[in-house]
Amino acid sequence: MSVEPSAFVAGATGYVGREVVRVLAQERSIATVAHVRPDSSRLAEWRDRVAAAGASVDTTEWDEVAMTDTLTRLRPTMVFALLGTTRSRGRDAATRGATETYETVDYGLTSLLVRAATAAARETGVAPRVVYLSSAGVSASTRNAYLAVRWRAEQELRASGLPFVIARPGIITGPDRDEARPLERAAAVVADALLAVAGALGARGLRERYRSTTNTVLAQALVRLALDPNATAALVESEALRLPTPR
Numbered sequence: 001m002s003v004e005p006s007a008f009v010a011g012a013t014g015y016v017g018r019e020v021v022r023v024l025a026q027e028r029s030i031a032t033v034a035h036v037r038p039d040s041s042r043l044a045e046w047r048d049r050v051a052a053a054g055a056s057v058d059t060t061e062w063d064e065v066a067m068t069d070t071l072t073r074l075r076p077t078m079v080f081a082l083l084g085t086t087r088s089r090g091r092d093a094a095t096r097g098a099t100e101t102y103e104t105v106d107y108g109l110t111s112l113l114v115r116a117a118t119a120a121a122r123e124t125g126v127a128p129r130v131v132y133l134s135s136a137g138v139s140a141s142t143r144n145a146y147l148a149v150r151w152r153a154e155q156e157l158r159a160s161g162l163p164f165v166i167a168r169p170g171i172i173t174g175p176d177r178d179e180a181r182p183l184e185r186a187a188a189v190v191a192d193a194l195l196a197v198a199g200a201l202g203a204r205g206l207r208e209r210y211r212s213t214t215n216t217v218l219a220q221a222l223v224r225l226a227l228d229p230n231a232t233a234a235l236v237e238s239e240a241l242r243l244p245t246p247r
Helices: 015-027 043-052 064-074 087-095 102-124 145-159 182-200 204-210 215-227
Strands: 006-010 031-035 056-058 078-081 129-133 164-168 233-237
Touching: 006 015, 006 064, 015 031, 015 215, 043 056, 064 102, 078 102, 078 215, 102 129, 102 145, 129 145, 129 215, 145 164, 164 215, 215 233
Parallel strands: 006 031, 006 078, 031 056, 078 129, 129 164, 164 233
Antiparallel strands: none
16 A cells, blocks of 8 residues: 655755755645754744645654654654754854754754654654755765764664665755855855866866755755655765756
8 A cells, every 4th residue: 555755854944944845845745744943933933934835843852752753643754854053053052052063963963863763663664765965075084074974874874774865965055045154155156166167177077076056956856866766775966966967
């Protein structure tokens, strides 16, 4: 008996997450639950935005038992792990006495979500496909703190026994972020220009692996992969997450 697709999106208020929610609920008409932190200062706003997209909001605490109970109750066929922070957010959190780092968010919350999804699958017999938003450049040998925690998260997802998609995009940028990131956008422009030169000189693979993308393009790819019956243990690099560049 086939199971109707349904989705749980962690990181739903992020730049990629909110577009994933929209694509799932509006474009694909898939039952979608968007997770929002219960202590979010913008919770009422996010309830309205998520409802406008045709999805519903979940405010489960970031606690493994609570998250397992939620996933057991919802029985989603897809779980999107789109979690991440920045150094600036970490500094802001520190002024409030909170800890928000690559270790606690990018790795810690992703790891908790994977463990909860694994436990829920044992309870329900429904093993959700976990779509994890990683990053280009992730490897076992990296010394970059951001990439290192994502490598660890990838390995835990691989070992979970759940079907998965690991997506490794390049820089994700655009003019419509809630928070201004002029340095990021400038870096994307410079990097894309250098990669264009490299591509013209024959390094097309390098160009496609690392050039920037937008949240709209990436969200379409993540949803497509989540629904692909053949993508049960897929590692998808940046070049496969965009429309091909004209040669």
